[in-house]
Amino acid sequence: MSEILYNDVTGVIYGSLVQARDIFGGVHLHEVASLPPPSQLPPRPRLVDREAALAELQSLREAPTDAPITLLITGSAGVGKSALSLAWAHMIRRHFPDGQLYAELHGYSDVAPVSPREVLGDFLRALGIPAELIPGDLAQRAALYRTVTQDQRLLVLLDDAMSAAQVQPLLPASPASITLVTSRHRLASLLMRGARSVYVDRFDAEASLALLRDALGSERLEQDREAASELVELCMRLPLALSVAAARLAARPSWPLREMVTALTEEQRALTALTIGDDVALHSALDLSYRALRPDTARLYRLLSLIPGDRFGADATAALAGVSRMEARRLLGELTDANLLTDIEDGRYRFHHALVRSHAYQLIETEDPGEAREAAVGRLLAWYLATAACAERRLRPHRTGLPRDAEPRPAELTDFGGPEDALQWLESERANLSAAVEMAHDRGREATAWQLADAMWALFLFMGHHMERVAVEETGLAAARSCGDRYAEAKMLNRLGLSLNALGRHDEAVARLGEALELWRQLGEREREVGTRRRLGLVSAGRGDHDAAIAELTAAIAAYRELGSGRNTALALMDLAGVLLARGQAFDAVVHLEQARALLRGVDDAYNRARVSIFLGHAHAGAGNHDEADRELRTGLEAMSELGSSAGRAAALEGLGELAERTGRRDEARQRYESALEILGEEGSVGYIRIRARLERLKNYS
CATH class of the missing domain: 3.40.50.300 (P-loop containing nucleotide triphosphate hydrolases)
Structure with missing residues (x-):
């Protein structure tokens, strides 16, 4: 999370982080x-x-x-x-x-x-x-x-x-x-x-005939048992080849089995010079099914082999093929009926078998010119970027004016009813999105690559995926450098610095943020420069160097105020309050947090407003203001529950447990801590260890 400071502050949790050195x-x-x-x-x-x-x-x-x-x-x-x-x-x-x-x-x-x-x-x-x-x-x-x-x-x-x-x-x-x-x-x-x-061996003859009988019915099979037996052997008694051939016959109920045998024999005669053994049976069955497709369905079959992931829906398919969603659904249905695709959960599809995808890819390499393939890839990548940008706006509406300018613009945009739908889509498409970043970079679409990596930030902020996040952002950085966009390069360096810090790779984080800082200075981007200094403060806090963190954060607050950047001032004030709480300066922390709350009023950022409530709850508890602490922590817990933030809920529950312990309600404190542990789960994290220590202390009292 971009707002994570560190996870070793007594009484305050920004989030949870698992590091190798912390697992005992x-x-x-x-x-x-x-x-x-x-x-x-x-x-x-x-x-x-x-x-x-x-x-x-x-x-x-x-x-x-x-x-x-x-x-x-x-x-x-x-x-x-x-x-x-x-x-x-x-x-x-x-x-x-x-x-x-x-x-x-x-x-x-x-x-x-x-x-x-x-x-x-x-x-x-x-x-x-x-x-x-x-x-x-x-x-x-x-x-x-x-x-x-x-x-x-x-x-x-x-x-x-x-x-x-x-x-x-x-x-x-x-x-x-x-x-x-x-x-x-x-x-x-x-x-x-x-x-x-x-x-598992191939079928025997009787099992092969049973598969055909199951798909076509006994009457049709018995009309020409000899042709059925020949078909079985032409398919090498392989279930995949038999299933494809059966789907072809099922789609043509008046077609005699003998005609299928003749057609398949001709296909195999042409393939024999190129392939041997089982490949002949498989490829000939696939070729025959492919040639029976209508031209627009055959074109989609080939194009689908270009999708970077292995699962796809009608929206992505429509963008890839340059057709309407309704048309895409119809074509996907025809390919499913032909046993070339399989429909899976949530209205998505995949190739029936890896060999089927390989067959489709071989066809597009030979039948479609390079310009047509590149145009299809461009449409698909532009759709991924536009849709990720829509999801990003739902989840982080305060981020405005971001470059999201891949071409061509999708004819039918995909939008979301709210943040929950947006996050669900990002998570379900995560593998495809990550692969799309790599594909865009490999194909020289550098602006699309770095912008898509940047648009995925909302996904990583809410869901983690730290290692994948670093890989995506490293590709985004390489793409930004390839297209000579220094602003984009600095932006991706900032992103990568935060991601490395989240993994505890502090030295690498400092190096990347240092590169970003120099670029922002060269570009004259004063507010961005301050933002990077604030992030360097987060790294210092993560290392436990509170003096360095306070110096960086205090300087950032002063600079943000001078620039008139209210939201960023509020975030830096929260970061500073966390360090002050760690040093036992609860009254000073309350002052800074109230300033942050005032600055966030009217800003479309419910997540950070909830964080302020939780921080204030901890700070008031430390200052002895128990009623205020209880009210703030309950407000924060409710807000974090609505947002779906497990780390935020755990922080609020720990605060309520600490407050109950301070006021002598030990049974309630124990329940709060246990609830927080259930949410945190990870025994090796600093937060888990701290709460477990609180529970052990309670046991010693009883």
């Missing part, structure tokens, strides 16, 4: 009671045959063991590993009441493999850990995940793994949990650690 031994977390267990499994697929494989999986699950169970499902591409694992997961999910977690790892896909660090972040959030309390480092996340899952009964499905290293950090710690992993290869080091393997 085990970490214990409490799940928020109102949060339901995660249920992330995609819909159950229709499964043909596989009774033997299902029985083997069940036998391995029931084998006596005192260790967490890991089952590895292997087999060639298109053989149905994902369908088998998902079907069995649905069969046994009732035995895992603490939740079911799911991740597509993209081990063999045209998009980059998903890092275990990213998956752990998603899993921890699903298990109830507030985003701002999730460490950035992979090892820390893995340790936290093991602690969280130690006593839980979880089912984890990891689809399309590339290596054991990608899987190992994602294995839950509880012996009552089970993990399913699918991969094209035997992951030897995973097996050495106790995983058991189930090999």
Whole structure:
């Protein structure tokens, strides 16, 4: 958060930060009671045959063991590993009441493999850990995940793994949990650690015919059983190829199976010189389905391979193809009917299989000129930027006049009903947005890259994602430098300095902020220069150097007042009050905070007004003004609850607990502290340790 000062101030919390040096031994977390267990499994697929494989999986699950169970499902591409694992997961999910977690790892896909660090972040959030309390480092996340899952009964499905290293950090710690992993290869080091393997072979002839019968009906299949058998062999008895061919036939109920066999034979004859084995069956089936598409649907199929992430909705699709949302939905429906796309939650889609996306990408490389591809990418990136800017305005309305000028402007803008919708969209599109920043930079669209990185600030402010945030902002900085925009460069240096400080990388933060400070001076941007000096004060406070922090913040307050910048003056006053509270100067802190409150009246910044209330509650408690402290803390708690800020709620609850303890209401104090701990969760954070110490002190009184 840009307004975070530090997290070692007695009685005051700006937010929570997990750093490697702050984690000592085990970490214990409490799940928020109102949060339901995660249920992330995609819909159950229709499964043909596989009774033997299902029985083997069940036998391995029931084998006596005192260790967490890991089952590895292997087999060639298109053989149905994902369908088998998902079907069995649905069969046994009732035995895992603490939740079911799911991740597509993209081990063999045209998009980059998903890092275990990213998956752990998603899993921890699903298990109830507030985003701002999730460490950035992979090892820390893995340790936290093991602690969280130690006593839980979880089912984890990891689809399309590339290596054991990608899987190992994602294995839950509880012996009552089970993990399913699918991969094209035997992951030897995973097996050495106790995983058991189930090999999935292609269908036999009868199972292949059963799949066709399930899709087309017995009557149609029996009309030409010989052609059906030939079709099975042309598809190499691979479920993926058979499913694509069946979808093609289902869309043409009057088409004889013999015509499909003839067409597929011709396709394979053309492909044989280029591909071998299973690739012939898969590519020929995909080619045949593709050639049956209407021209506008075929064009969209190709274009979708350009989307940087793996999931997409109608709005992004419309921008990519330059069509209306209604038209995009119609075309997406046709591709889903052809079994080339799969519709998933929240009205989004993905390619039916990584091989299908690869097929679409090969086609766009050969059938669409470079100018058309670049125009589509430009439309998509411009839509991402415009929509992120709309979300940004909903969440941080005081940020005005920001450059958001990518071209072409979207024909249909996406807007949001309020801050909650905006934040939900940013979080759901996070992977796509981060990938879009990288794509824009790689394709020389530098202004779009740095502006999109800047527009994502609201997401990072509310949700954390510290490591990803640094990566996005480093790309944004490189893009700003590439386009020679010194103002943008200084802005991204400021952003990156704050992000590094949030990770406890203080030396790097000082270096980046120092570069920004020099640029602002050269550009004559006095207010920006003061802002960077204030941020350097935040770094000093984070290091515990209160004298240096007071000097920087006092100078910033004077400069902001001279410039007539009321909101920035208020923020610097709050920062200074935090340092004064840490030094026991509660009366002085109250004076500064009342000045900050007055300056924030009329400013569209509910978050910082709530922070002022919480700070004033702590300050009044320290000054002995108990009634005022109670009123301010309750006001702050209510405001932070409405905003959805877990760190703000914990700060208010800790303040109420401290106030109750000061006034002899020890049972109430204990309840307040325990509630704050449930929200904070992270045993290694300074805030958690401080509140735990308060609870231990209360026990000594009893």
